[in-house]
Amino acid sequence: MGFFDWLTKPNGLTLPDLSASYANTGIVSPWSDGELGKIVWSDVFGTTAQFITRAEAMTIPAVVKARSIFVALIATRPLRSFDAEVEVATQPEWLSRTDGSISPFHRMAWTLDDIFFHGASLWGVERDADGNITAAERCPIELWKTDASGRILVNDKAVDSESVIYIPGPSEGLLTMASRSLRGAAALETAWIARAQSPIPAIELHETVESGVTADEAKDVVAAWAQARKDPNGAIAFTPYSIQANALGSSSADLFVEGRNFTKLDVANFFALPAALLDGSLSTASLTYSTQEGKRNELLDYAVPYWAGAIEGRLSQDDVVPKGERVRFDFSDLLTPVNSPIGATQED
Known part of the structure; x- marks a missing residue:
């Protein structure tokens, strides 16, 4: 039984210990043992940083909404394989289906979640005799890590590089780079609730x-x-x-009204989202006129490619699809202009 069998049907299976024979993937994570992270944060803040957890981050309404926007936009889109600019006639089945109890939507939703908060995700794959992928499942973030030499460890045991796809994100992850701001946002949520229960x-x-x-x-x-x-x-x-x-x-609510608004702006910046989509606003003096279409274009032009591009790029590598092919999310229904309900524009 290989890693993929263990991932889809655990049933007490034991992963093989590949420590001695593991083929190095070339993936080296400077955050694997946490020491480099401590040095850098200490240099910046003068003390060891207290990193926020995902559970704490998900108590912040702006974080929940930002995550929901990207999951709704990206996880619902099918993956397509292209050869040059032409869609491959016979699409790999694993792009649109899963073998376990988790649907393709949930596979991608939690892959995005891993990338948002932790900066990387891991899939377990099954291959045929020719090395082509026949099935793919996400490995829960709490089960795996990388060591200092770049080996991928699942339940503290090395796995064969051919049995996994390591998907790095575009950044270190919010729990690292946004930890200070998110801790402040969580503290602000706690503070205004306390004030509401015991008014100033x-x-x-x-x-x-x-x-x-x-x-x-x-x-x-x-x-x-x-x-x-x-x-x-x-x-x-x-x-x-x-x-x-x-x-x-x-008695003044300014700290909580303005503070919670700036929390939305901070979260929007970390997620590369237009602030208006989180109902956050800049100061009145700097407000500019914007339309729903303008916010939509900004979202699709800058924010979505930032996160989706990391997944598309990794799934387009030669160890995932045949050389020359590339994988992309199908956003055609969002990008294709919708016909006018009264018909095409015609000259008089």
Whole structure:
């Protein structure tokens, strides 16, 4: 049983240990052991960076929407093989079908997800006697990695380079290059939720006379106040003679309104998306007139090729399709002009 059989039908199969005989793929990841990443981030920020996780990133609404836009645009498009500019008559079946329980849509959706967040994806493939690919499945990101020498390890065991397709993305991945901004966005989401539950201004409960309140008793008083402020009538409170409630700061939503808007702009930049598609806007003074068609063109001209091109380029290599052929997503339904509902334009 090979790697592809294990990937599609695990059933407790054990991967062969190819450590000694592994043919080097030439893939060297500077992030494989994390040390280089620590050095670079320390040089930039003066400390070891705390990288955000995918789960945390997916709690940020702008990230979810950006991911959804690209999955909807790219994962739903069929893959086609071309020889020069002509579509190959007999298309490889694996381009449009999968053998496991995961559909081609989900294969591509999670391939994009891997590239968005981690900077690379991995497919397991099955080949015939001539070396042609007959089936392809995505390998879950948590199961594989690369070591310092460029070997691909699945469950910490090296696999044959002919049994996998390593798909590098156009960047290191958002969890690396956007980690600081995404952590700030996640913190902002947490902050405004906390403010919504306990509206500002912040309150200091100041003891005006010595009453011998212990630390535990003070914590109980603060907890009771915090709980009371979440009540619909939380704007009204009672304090005993010995405690004075002091408001700190003023009630302002600017930080959360503007901050969350700039989060959308940051996420749009990291995803190479037009900011308007995430409902983000620049300052009023710099707003320019734009149309839906203009945003659509910008998306298809710059954003989609940025992500789709990485997958197309890798699947067009000679170890995937015959020499001279190339693989492309079929965007013809998006790029072909739609006829006018009242017919073609004619001169009077």
